[in-house]
Amino acid sequence: MNVTVENIGPCKRLLRVEADVNEVERGFEEVTRDFLKHATLPGFRPGKAPKDMVVRRFEKEISQETREKLVRDLFQAAVEQQKIQIYHIQDVETVSFNRGQPMQFTVTVEVKPEFELPNYRQIPVTVEARTVTDKDVEDALEALRQQQKGYRTVERVATAEDVLVIDAKATVEGVPISQKLGANTSMYESPKGFWVGAQRELGPNFFAQLVGAGAGEKRTLQVTYPADYPTKEMAGQTVTYEVEVREVREPFVPPLDEAFAKQMGAESVEALRAGVRKDLENEVKYRRRNQIVNQVVMHLVQAVNFELPETALQEETRNEVYQRVANLQQRGLSPQQIEEQKDHIFSSSQGTAFVRVKLDFILEKIAQAENIQVTQQQVAEYLTYLAYQRQVPAEQLVKEMQKSGELSAVYRRLLLDRALDFVVDQAQVTEKAPAAAGDAGEAPAGGA
Incomplete structure (x- = not known):
């Protein structure tokens, strides 16, 4: 030969x-x-x-x-x-x-690309020194209470903080609004049992004209819609609403007591407070590790240059585009809105794919250099978790992945994750004062 x-x-x-x-x-x-x-x-x-x-x-x-x-x-x-x-x-x-x-x-x-491994031991990183304070715990408990906010009927006139349950009829120049402006406005014509408040209106200045009204009271409102109003038929129109108030409801937040603790799944207020503190501490650890991971990843990717297989970049770019489009669809964007962003989606996906593919080849070489292995037990545990996520029996999942060849990809992913853990655990970490309040922090590194 x-x-x-x-x-x-x-x-x-x-x-x-x-x-x-x-x-x-x-x-x-x-x-x-x-x-x-x-x-x-x-x-x-x-x-x-x-x-x-x-x-x-x-x-x-x-x-x-x-x-x-x-x-x-x-x-x-x-x-x-x-x-x-x-x-x-x-x-x-x-x-x-x-x-x-x-x-x-x-x-x-x-x-596979040929290159010399950069230094991956004792990579210097800087993280924010964060601790969970008593105020953090109390703020989190208050946020939990606010999430359970409800509304109760009261026998008094409405204030600006309340909501009203109303029936209404809308006309333009004395004609029902759908007859005057078209079928797209029918939802405004005669709402019944509609909730209105400072955060939910039928139009500009609608709720403000009802402050001071009580249950059973009727009022006539004039609402002028701006020229850029989303419902085009309503834009620039002045609409007359005949409104009857059915109920006045005030917001209330449950007290931090034993009943609230049990509603949150805790045995007592102190148990709830301890659980919240533990969750916050876990979040601090998670954010801290993400900061380390991000800096380690960028150090590795920037420390060495080499060519990448076109197939790997194309496949990873395609996967990233698909994921981003799916996320935009879940957020409610229309196909037309997504189409308008296609160039940005593709270019940003290419950048993310480049980092992921390059990082994976570096981690693969680190795994070889350090003789990092993945055990059968680790593979089995991951497949069990994956089967639970997909709601299929583990045995069925294994057979399907054996048939499709996905098992080798699973093994490689676990191997690369272990290699990254190895590098992250050895990073030389320096702490700094935390950023100003409200800083969103860093996002996890993609693909690692």
Whole structure:
């Protein structure tokens, strides 16, 4: 076997493989022997048909399987001989193949990038020195109370802090609004049991005209909608509302007592307070580690330069675009709004993909250098967790992933995560005073 390797692009190689006549003949003989063992011909038991008859009957199949076997075996031998680390096989082309003649074929492959590892031990990072104070705990408890805010009916006139339950009828120049302005305005025409307040209005200055009203009271309101009002038919229109107040409701926040604690799943106020403190402390640890991870990732990515396989970048970019579009859809953006952002989505996705792919190759090399391994138990625990997330039996998930080839990807992801943990745990951490109140902090590093 003769092998030549040509560099044809970033992380791309062209392998030319030539096999002599003897290698080709050995391939034919091996495949023919296998056919002789299993071939079934009329009048003969399986494996008992004469060789010449089997060869004539299955000549095409023997030739095709021999070609595939030779390409497979010789390619693997060529990779081992040239010490090439394959990332992706792009194309296989048979140049010449006939019995009794030398064989030639080419394989276009992407290879893993070659580079020297940067320093990954004792990477200097700076994090905010945060602790959970008593005030933090009390603020969190107050936020919990506010989340449970409700409204109760009161027998008095409305204040600016209340909400009202109303019935209303809307007209423009004495004509029902939908007849005057079109069907798109029908939701404004006769709302019943509608809640209005400072945060929920039927139009500008609507609720302010009802402050001081009590249950059973009727008022006539004039509302002028601005020229840029979202419902185009209403823009610039003055609408008359005949309103009847059904109820006045005031907001109330439950007290921090035993009943509230039990509602939150705690046995007592002190148990609730202790649970809140623990949650806040876990959040501080989480934010601290994210700061370390972000800085470690950027140090590794910026410390070394090397080419990346195009296939890896394209695949990761595609995954990132898909995820971003899905997130925008969940936030309620229309297809047209997403289309308007497509250039930004793609360019930012490319940037994120570049960092992730580059980081993964660095972490893979660190795992090799440090002999980091993933145990079967760790894989099993992750698959159990994944099965729980997807709401399928673990055994079914494993079979599906074995069939699709996803298991190797799972193993690689766990290996890279362990390599990152190794580097992060060794980082040289310096603490600094926390940023000003209201700082959102740093987001977790993508893909790591």
